[in-house]
Amino acid sequence: xxxIKSALAAVAALAAFAGAAxxxxxxxxxxxxxxxxxxxxxTTTKFPNGTKQEFVVGTDHGVWxxxxxxxxxxxxxxxxxxxxxxRVEIDYFQDSPLNFSIAAIGGDGNYWFRIRRSDGSWTxxxxxxxxxxxxxxxx
Numbered sequence: 115x116x117x118i119k120s121a122l123a124a125v126a127a128l129a130a131f132a133g134a135a136x137x138x139x140x141x142x143x144x145x146x147x148x149x150x151x152x153x154x155x156x157t158t159t160k161f162p163n164g165t166k167q168e169f170v171v172g173t174d175h176g177v178w179x180x181x182x183x184x185x186x187x188x189x190x191x192x193x194x195x196x197x198x199x200x201r202v203e204i205d206y207f208q209d210s211p212l213n214f215s216i217a218a219i220g221g222d223g224n225y226w227f228r229i230r231r232s233d234g235s236w237t238x239x240x241x242x243x244x245x246x247x248x249x250x251x252x253x
Contacts (some may be wrong), residue, residue, distance in 0.1 A: 142173050148191040149173045154201040162211055169202040196239050197221045
């Protein structure tokens with residue numbers, strides 16, 4: 115749990131120092147059949163078993179994810195919802211390489227995040243703990 119609190123504190127610190135909102139992404143790219151804003155790029159993580167997971171901001175401004183199966187093929191893109199206007203950032207927790215958070219700047223200019231648990235489930239989107247220190251996943 116301490117790792118989760120540390121990671122959330124890092125997200126909160128980023129939010130506290132967020133300056134002007136990033137420029138609007140204008141052009142789209144495509145990866146594995148998914149259109150996304152080129153400016154925000156593809157964020158990738160790799161698990162200890164070799165599985166890769168990617169995150170992009172689709173042209174609908176939603177966060178999308180795709181991951182490899184055990185045979186190396188890709189699962190297919192799945193929407194994680196949200197409405198963001200920045201690159202998706204990953205913050206790893208100290209307690210397990212399977213636990214991490216993703217964060218991005220939402221349409222309201224605040225940092226929003228979701229937490230991936232070690233069983234592969236995700237929390238709902240939550241605004242930064244700086245904005246709502248009493249949030250369910252805040253330290």
